[in-house]
Amino acid sequence: MKGVQAQLCNAQKIKQELIEINCIDQKYKPLKEGSYIIFPIQFVPEGYSVVEKEFEAKTNTPILSNLLNIPEPLLKKLPSSQERVGSIMILEIPEELEPYETNIANAHLKINKDITTIVKKTDVHHGVFRTRGVKILAGINTKCSIHKESSVRLKIHLEQTYFSARLSNERLRVAKSVKSTENVLVMFSGAAPYPLVIWKHAKPQSITGIEINPKAHELAVENLRLNKCDDIQLYNGDVRSVLPSLKKFDRIIMPLPKTSEEFLPLALQHCKQGTVINLYTFLHVDGFENEKKRLSLICERAGHTIMFSNMVPCGQHAPYIYRVCYDIIVQ
Numbered sequence: 001m002k003g004v005q006a007q008l009c010n011a012q013k014i015k016q017e018l019i020e021i022n023c024i025d026q027k028y029k030p031l032k033e034g035s036y037i038i039f040p041i042q043f044v045p046e047g048y049s050v051v052e053k054e055f056e057a058k059t060n061t062p063i064l065s066n067l068l069n070i071p072e073p074l075l076k077k078l079p080s081s082q083e084r085v086g087s088i089m090i091l092e093i094p095e096e097l098e099p100y101e102t103n104i105a106n107a108h109l110k111i112n113k114d115i116t117t118i119v120k121k122t123d124v125h126h127g128v129f130r131t132r133g134v135k136i137l138a139g140i141n142t143k144c145s146i147h148k149e150s151s152v153r154l155k156i157h158l159e160q161t162y163f164s165a166r167l168s169n170e171r172l173r174v175a176k177s178v179k180s181t182e183n184v185l186v187m188f189s190g191a192a193p194y195p196l197v198i199w200k201h202a203k204p205q206s207i208t209g210i211e212i213n214p215k216a217h218e219l220a221v222e223n224l225r226l227n228k229c230d231d232i233q234l235y236n237g238d239v240r241s242v243l244p245s246l247k248k249f250d251r252i253i254m255p256l257p258k259t260s261e262e263f264l265p266l267a268l269q270h271c272k273q274g275t276v277i278n279l280y281t282f283l284h285v286d287g288f289e290n291e292k293k294r295l296s297l298i299c300e301r302a303g304h305t306i307m308f309s310n311m312v313p314c315g316q317h318a319p320y321i322y323r324v325c326y327d328i329i330v331q
Ligand SMILES: C[S@@+](CC[C@H](N)C(=O)[O-])C[C@H]1O[C@@H](n2cnc3c(N)ncnc32)[C@H](O)[C@@H]1O
Pocket: 128, 129, 130, 161, 162, 163, 164, 187, 188, 189, 190, 191, 192, 193, 194, 210, 211, 212, 213, 216, 237, 238, 239, 240, 255, 256, 257
C-alpha cells in the first residue's frame, strides 16, 4: 500500500495538505519510522515523497476486501484509488468487475462514513464542454455535491461540468504564484475552481473567467455566491467571441489540455510584456522538451517571443501521457 512520507518536523503541515485533498486513507493508522511519519493514502498526490508500506488497519473499521463477494483472482482488478467530489465517490469499474459493481459500491459506502453516494464513470470526458457521464451505484440519488478545496466551496454537478478534484494542488500552485498587482484571465473557467482559489489565496487586482458551457457557467455563478465573492467577472461564451472586447491581462490561465495551443494567438493579443501564461497540455513523457519548441514557434508566428519559467507535470492522463503545465513569460 502507498503512503506519503513526511519528516516529523513537517508532518502536521503535510497531514493538513493531504486532508484538504481527501488523500489520506482514514481506515489505516499512520506509521512512524525514525524521524519520519508515513500517511496511508488513497491516491498518489503530485509533489510528495511516496513510499510502499504495510499499514495497520484502525480497529472497528471494516476492510473493503472483507465486504466483497468477488472471486479472489478478480480482487486485484479493483482500482486502488477513487476520486471524491464532496460526498460523492467516483469509481472506475473495469469490465470484468461490472457484475459485482453494486457489491463494490455498497462496501465503499459502508467503510467511508463521509461518503453518501457512489457513482461510476460511464465514459471519458468528451466534446467541447469536456463533460462525462456517471451512473449512481449506491447511496443518495444525486450527481451534485459541495466540494471543499483550498478553503473554497464548489458546487459541482458531475455531468454538467468538467471538474477534477485531483488538480487541487496544481490550482493552489498557480494561485500562490499570482501577485496582488495582477489582472488575471481564466480562459475555459468551468465551475470557477481556478478563479475562486486564486481569489481566496492571491487577492489580485481583478479576475475574469470565460466559459462556453452554460450549465458550468451557472454553477460558477452559484459558486461565487456560495463563497460570498462578488469581485470575479464571469462571462458565458466562446473565448473567441468574448475576449476581443476585453483588455490586456497580466496572467492568462489556459486549462484546456487537448486544444489550449489553438487559442494561443488569441491569448497573445491580450498580453503585455511580462504577462504570464499558464498553458496546460497532454504530452507523452518523451515529448516535454519538444513541446517548448512547438509552443515557441506558434508564438513566433503570432509575432511574440516567449520564455519558459517552469514546466510542471501535474497528473497522469493515460500510460506515459501526462498533463503538463508550461508557465510562459511573454517578452
Ligand atoms: C478541461 S475543462 C476545465 C474547466 C475548469 N477550468 C476546471 O479546471 O475545472 C475545459 C473547459 O473549457 C470549456 N471550453 C471549451 N472550449 C471553450 C471555448 N472556446 N471558450 C470558452 N470555454 C471553452 C469547456 O466547456 C470546459 O468547461
